[in-house]
Amino acid sequence: MxxxxxxxxxxxxxxxxxSSAFTLDFNGYVGKSLPTDTISILIEGYGNVTFTAGNKSTLIVDEKFKNDNGFGAPSLSFDEGDTVNVTFEGAQPLNVDFDYVGVSDGESFTTEESQFASQTFTISLEGNGDGAGLYQISWNQVxxxxxxxxxxxxxxxxxxxxxx
Structure with missing residues (x-):
């Protein structure tokens, strides 16, 4: 012994x-919109995560979308061609996972890590459909x-x- x-x-x-694990959702931000409001959310123990609309997109946090099983939550709503830049202002994020709600057939989200802006991801919705939402982001901190x-x-x- x-x-x-x-x-x-x-x-x-x-x-x-x-590393520490973090999860961010949009509860409490319903009614906020991008680009009029750059949404900056303070994550306790990590720092800010900032959302900025790109490509002349107008994005709103609402509860418009649900999955086939009926699950729905406040989400950042995308229409076809909308983009948003997500910037992690704390330590380097690892294993970043974006969860979506309401993605229908013919729609898909693309996520690219920026080569020019550190710790920034660009998310866009492509395809034909009625739109979808980003409802949660999870990541680990180095x-x-x-x-x-x-x-x-x-x-x-x-x-x-x-x-x-």
């Missing part, structure tokens, strides 16, 4: 440095280098202590 304790403590230290270094240092000290 005594030899396993340092190993468990080292594993715990390593787990403390893993841990700060100092947090990772602290976890590594703690793990190294535990291994050294174990060898003595």
């Amino acid at each position: 005594k030899t396993k304790l340092p190993l468990i403590a080292a594993l715990y230290c390593g787990l403390c440095t893993v 841990p700060e280098p100092s947090s990772a270094l602290l976890g590594l240092l703690g793990s190294a000290l535990l291994v050294i202590r174990r060898r003595r």
